[in-house]
Amino acid sequence: MAVKLLTGTFESTLDDKGRVVIPASLRDHYKGELVITQGQDFCVWIMTSFAYEKFLKYIESSASSLSYDEYNAIQYQHIAPAQLTEIDEKNGRVSLPSAIRSYARLSKECLILSINGYLEIWNADAYRAHSTEMQIKAREVSRKLGPFRNTPVEGNN
Numbered sequence: 001m002a003v004k005l006l007t008g009t010f011e012s013t014l015d016d017k018g019r020v021v022i023p024a025s026l027r028d029h030y031k032g033e034l035v036i037t038q039g040q041d042f043c044v045w046i047m048t049s050f051a052y053e054k055f056l057k058y059i060e061s062s063a064s065s066l067s068y069d070e071y072n073a074i075q076y077q078h079i080a081p082a083q084l085t086e087i088d089e090k091n092g093r094v095s096l097p098s099a100i101r102s103y104a105r106l107s108k109e110c111l112i113l114s115i116n117g118y119l120e121i122w123n124a125d126a127y128r129a130h131s132t133e134m135q136i137k138a139r140e141v142s143r144k145l146g147p148f149r150n151t152p153v154e155g156n157n
Contacts, residue, residue, distance in 0.1 A: 007115055022093070033049045038100055040077075051117050105126060
């Protein structure tokens with residue numbers, strides 16, 4: 001049985017026209033109309049229209065638990081900057097709007113992360129700093145969860 005992963009961290013570069021190459025292994029999942037917007041922690045989010053619709057429904061269903069200011073923060077952060085885009089089938093590039101590139105502080109060296117059914121595009125240096133913070137938090141969570149035992153499961157050798 002072959003496992004198809006839609007996860008990973010990939011190096012890429014931002015060209016002079018504000019485009020990045022999406023890894024070939026991910027392109028089939030991200031065909032057609034995509035939504036690009038500002039992510040959290042100064043990155044870019046790219047998701048399928050279906051995933052974006054689910055995101056919008058989640059925000060709407062959670063609105064009653066948010067204050068007016070919290071709801072507005074989400075609107076201005078993720079909803080207002082959203083634009084439609086597609087991956088160029090010929091060369092696998094996606095064009096990043098100037099305002100979103102600026103928000104994410106993207107420079108030539110970028111990293112593309114595929115996680116939870118969407119893409120994140122990061123300035124490579126910013127991601128390394130963010131990753132260091134996440135490693136510390138992940139270590140704390142791992143201690144809380146307890147040891148992982150990689151023991152054989154029935155049917156595995």
